Amino acid sequence: MTMEAPAVLWFRRDLRLADHAALLTAAGHSKHLLALYVLDERLLQPAGTPRTAFLLDSLRALDAALGGRLLVRRGDPVREVVAAAREIGASAVHVTADLGPYGRRRDEAVAKALAEHRIEWVATGSPYAVTPGRVTKPDGSPYRVFTPFRRAWDRHGWPRPADTSASTVDWVPPRKSGGIPESPALGGMRQPAAGEAAALEVWQEFLDDGIAHYAEERDRPDHEGTTRMSAYLRWGNIHPRTMLADLAGDSSEGAQALRGELCWREFHADVLWHRPETARENYDRRFDRMRHDTGAPAREAFELWCAGRTGFPIVDAGMRQLLAEGWMHNRVRMVVASFLVKDLHLPWWWGARHFMRHLVDGDLASNQLNWQWVAGSGTDAAPYFRIFNPTTQGQKFDPQGDYVRRYVPELRGVAGKAVHVLKERPEGYPVPMVEHAEERQVALQRYGSITGNSPQ
Template sequence: MTMEAPVVLWFRRDLRLRDHAALLTASKHSKHVLALYVLDDRLLKPAGAPRTAFLLASLRELDQALSGRLLVRHGDPVQEVVAAAREIGAAAVHVTADTVPYGRTRDDAVAKALAAHGIEWVPTGSPYAVTPGRVTKPDGTPYRVFTPFHRAWTRHGWPRPAETDVSLVDWVKPGSSLHLPAADDVPLPPAGEETALDAWQAFLADGIADYAAARDRPDHAGTTRLSPYLRWGAIHPRTMLADLAGNSSEGAQALRAELCWREFHADVLWHRPETARENYDRRFDRMRYDTGKTAQEMFRQWCGGRTGYPIVDAGMRQLLAESWMHNRVRMIVASFLVKDLHLPWWWGARHFMRHLVDGDLASNQLNWQWVAGCGTDAAPYFRIFNPTTQGQKFDPQGDYVRRYVPELRDIPGKAVHTLKERPADYPAPLVDHAEERQVALQRYGAITGS
């Protein structure tokens, strides 16, 4: 390969120009780089409007950063990537390696098609600080539980941020590129790398000190709100970890652990790709869930935030209003769906993926399985969140509930969680939590023998 031959940089979950290992490798191979993105229906159709709209907004920001030189195509990546590479006489296609099941299969097909035309396939790095599959037990088998994975992941460490210098790149002017329409009436955070980096620096300045405690409080702005940017790679976790290096505060330790959870779930999906759709613990294939018209109606009420449990309804309405939900509340509403309503976890997982702007296959599916009890946790079936006490603990004055459930805005303080006097326009509880908790334990006991 010579420096005169152009190369393609195919963007996927890495929509940024800083700390971009594949861009660094591409720029070392050639000064002339074509920036490419392929809109793939296999990914767009199940994504839902918010995530698609945020993707398009992120691509517009990336195109602006590239001075209008992002080539956007729509179609089968096997055809579109090969066509774009051949149009410019590219010697290679550079990518950030994908690690999810479909991405791995797609990339194998694209690499094979490129090889048939003598074009090299060059994967570098991944969307994670430590590429899934790298951290294993001493015997080479994968970790099944988070805590030992966390210890091993920390010992393993991660590379420093890639020092990319876009001034060294002559971005190839693309041919005909698709117009990227703006989204209408979709609630979105602002997109792009600059927004992500600014938000991260603001959090380091004002949020990290209180993060360990504040991250569980949905009534406070205590989380990073960076999940959509991590999802699309507007910021790399390696960047964040480098900025946290040497910081031993409780907040920094808690945030490193949260980033590790993301990496753990990606690692589980790497080793067990079937868990995107199936139970990690196959004993739970025998789990009895409710079905029929009543179950479907219960699900609709849950989706619409009409369960009669204020913290659950606030979370589900936040999802519809903002295409995002606080992480503590995600666990509460998931527990309610599976353990109070006795509905399949994958119903909830699909609903989340349709509506979340940060919907990530590994994190979403495996967090749902963790709550449902069929995932990687050792004794999960005893963890049944009481929605009332969870609301009292994490939204003690009811501010979060009143923000999203207007029927309850006149209920003062913590009384919003107990509702001794229920407004006429707010529904009665769908179920009695104490009764359904016993049903859940009986059903779990039937398959676990406990």
């Protein structure tokens, strides 16, 4: 490899130019880089409209930051990456490592194809502060429980942000680009601005106004107490290392809580790296014996849940927020997930698939393993007997009912906390589809049958 030969920087889940380790490595090997993104049908098909729109908007922002020099191709990455590299006589293709199940298989195939043309494959860093697989127990085995993982993760630490920008290298103008497709119509859905500049702006606003109250506000869906950074992290508009650097030295409860949330993201990525089958299968294989409801009634119940027509206000508000914004408050995600698997007795993967279809921030590791946490089948899972009561959850975390009224217009005439315990049903709003106390007992019995514990 010589500095005179150009190279390719293949963007994937790292759609930014600041704090980009692969860009820094590439700049040390070559003076001239071709910026490439490949629209991969294997990833686009299951993505859903909100996530696809955010991706395409992120690509437009990246292209603008590069002065219109982002080459966008569509098709099989093996074919398109090799072709782009050969067209400019590249000596290497640089990437941020993708450690998801599909990404690992795809990258092995691309690296093998490049090697046939004597083009080097160079992977640097990952979308995480600590690359999955790096934090292990003293005996080398992976952690199954979050708390000891968190302690080991803190001890391991992470590098300082990479000093990179658009001016780090000279960018090779693409000879011919397929262009960035128009974003799909969102039908009035509200969605945040995409791209690196937007991510940094939202992050700075949170540091200025939100972090002081984050620890106590993050569980309140009626307040703007979360970071709203999940979509930016999903697409790499910002690296978690940047956020952790900004939190360094801050020992406040808010900063500690946020570091913990970032670590949960890394823990789930680590679990998926060690156990890639858990994207589709139970981590705890005992749960393969779990009895779920089936047939037409089960599908009908699922459709009511998807539409936010369960008759439980906090559940319906969450499901409608998902449809309206492509996002849902984290506390409410747990409530609606518990309702699906423990009140309706439906498989967690039904809900996980629906979330991945609609979430702007849909991330395979976080989504699937959070669903398994709620279902009790995952690593470090919630105790099976922890079954959220949707009414008391609403009363506790949306005490005045503002969140429910925001997303369930049928209930806007019901004042205050009474919205969670409706003495009368406003016209058009359904009665509860199940009796929670009864379904809780059914869930306990079914869980008990596979765990050997008696219902509580």
